[in-house]
Amino acid sequence: MKILEIVADGSPGGGTTNVLGLIEDIQRARSDSATVHFISDSSSFALERAGQLGARCYGVNFFRSRLDFFASRKLAKLIDRIKPDLIHVHGGRAAFFLSLTSAPSRIPTVYTVRGFHFLHKDPVTRFWAVTAERWISRRVARTVLVCNYDLALGHKWRLFGSGHKCSVIYNGINRAVIPTGGKQNPKTVGWLGRFDYQKDPQFVVAVAEILAREGYRFKLIGGGDLEPDVKRQISDAGLGDAVTITGSLSHKEALAELSTVSSFILPSRWEGLPIAPVEAMWMKIPVVASSVSGIPEIIETDINGILIDERDPAQYAAAIRRIDTTPDLRARFVAAGISTIKEKFLRERNAAAYLDLYDELKVPSK
Numbered sequence: 001m002k003i004l005e006i007v008a009d010g011s012p013g014g015g016t017t018n019v020l021g022l023i024e025d026i027q028r029a030r031s032d033s034a035t036v037h038f039i040s041d042s043s044s045f046a047l048e049r050a051g052q053l054g055a056r057c058y059g060v061n062f063f064r065s066r067l068d069f070f071a072s073r074k075l076a077k078l079i080d081r082i083k084p085d086l087i088h089v090h091g092g093r094a095a096f097f098l099s100l101t102s103a104p105s106r107i108p109t110v111y112t113v114r115g116f117h118f119l120h121k122d123p124v125t126r127f128w129a130v131t132a133e134r135w136i137s138r139r140v141a142r143t144v145l146v147c148n149y150d151l152a153l154g155h156k157w158r159l160f161g162s163g164h165k166c167s168v169i170y171n172g173i174n175r176a177v178i179p180t181g182g183k184q185n186p187k188t189v190g191w192l193g194r195f196d197y198q199k200d201p202q203f204v205v206a207v208a209e210i211l212a213r214e215g216y217r218f219k220l221i222g223g224g225d226l227e228p229d230v231k232r233q234i235s236d237a238g239l240g241d242a243v244t245i246t247g248s249l250s251h252k253e254a255l256a257e258l259s260t261v262s263s264f265i266l267p268s269r270w271e272g273l274p275i276a277p278v279e280a281m282w283m284k285i286p287v288v289a290s291s292v293s294g295i296p297e298i299i300e301t302d303i304n305g306i307l308i309d310e311r312d313p314a315q316y317a318a319a320i321r322r323i324d325t326t327p328d329l330r331a332r333f334v335a336a337g338i339s340t341i342k343e344k345f346l347r348e349r350n351a352a353a354y355l356d357l358y359d360e361l362k363v364p365s366k
Contacts, residue, residue: 010044115272147294190261195224
């Protein structure tokens with residue numbers, strides 16, 4: 001069986017990590033019966049890493065334009081050359097370009113939504129984004145959502161065609177690569193993500209302004225477009241000794257940095273199903289996060305972490321302070337967090353669910 005995995009954005013991040021993990025798990029579970037082919041942005045991190053994992057890799061420039069028919073044409077040529085038995089496309093950009101080809105009408109195609117972002121766009125952009133999602137769902141055989149929140153959102157906005165089948169498969173972590181048992185520095189707060197509007201690292205600095213005077217230190221793990229603005233914010237607030245920025249790192253390096261903090265903060269404006277808080281929980285790091293999108297499917301307040309409804313830095317500061325001053329609460333969050341991950345967020349569960357779906361959709365050989 002030839003399986004073609006496609007993701008547009010091949011830069012390091014949660015979605016890319018999940019796709020690469022799936023490739024690795026397919027190779028391990030079906031090495032005797034499946035060949036994995038992989039398409040991503042030319043010269044990307046994901047393309048190089050997938051090649052190291054044994055996938056047959058091809059580059060396409062997905063970011064020249066949102067209506068780049070050259071990208072769709074190249075996709076079509078590659079698919080004709082590969083002749084896959086099944087296509088699995090990840091994320092809306094790649095799915096849209098693929099939907100402009102004839103491939104989904106000829107080849108069973110799975111589309112994994114890595115979070116719907118149209119709610120936070122201007123009305124015109126939102127209209128076209130919704131239209132594109134509706135178009136895609138009518139072309140693919142199955143849509144997979146990474147959280148129940150996105151499934152409900154898709155139904156609310158009537159993104160799925162009549163009778164279209166959808167599944168929810170959570171993102172999962174690979175326990176083998178997550179450092180555990182390391183030294184966590186007291187009163188050190190970690191944040192991991194892209195420096196962009198969605199992840200809102202500037203909000204984290206606002207929390208740091210409150211807690212720095214109490215001896216807290218903050219570690220911002222990642223980089224991106226907003227990094228210069230965040231550095232200016234840190235300088236203007238006089239937080240140079242209290243807030244550290246690592247810059248963009250590999251997944252392994254980012255986890256190593258994260259393993260040294262004593263609490264994790266995630267004040268995202270929206271998400272799909274973020275993997276960073278799951279990784280933090282596995283490292284026995286309590287999580288304080290915004291109560292948005294799929295995050296409440298990971299965190300339950302006062303069970304395995306704390307969710308915050310308001311965009312109020314003082315509430316995040318109070319939650320972090322509460323965890324640090326209540327050892328029994330910290331211990332309870334850690335134990336419950338490990339149980340939550342074992343129940344729902346292990347990568348082997350994720351991979352098994354996808355392989356079952358592939359088998360369900362597979363066209364019998366003639």
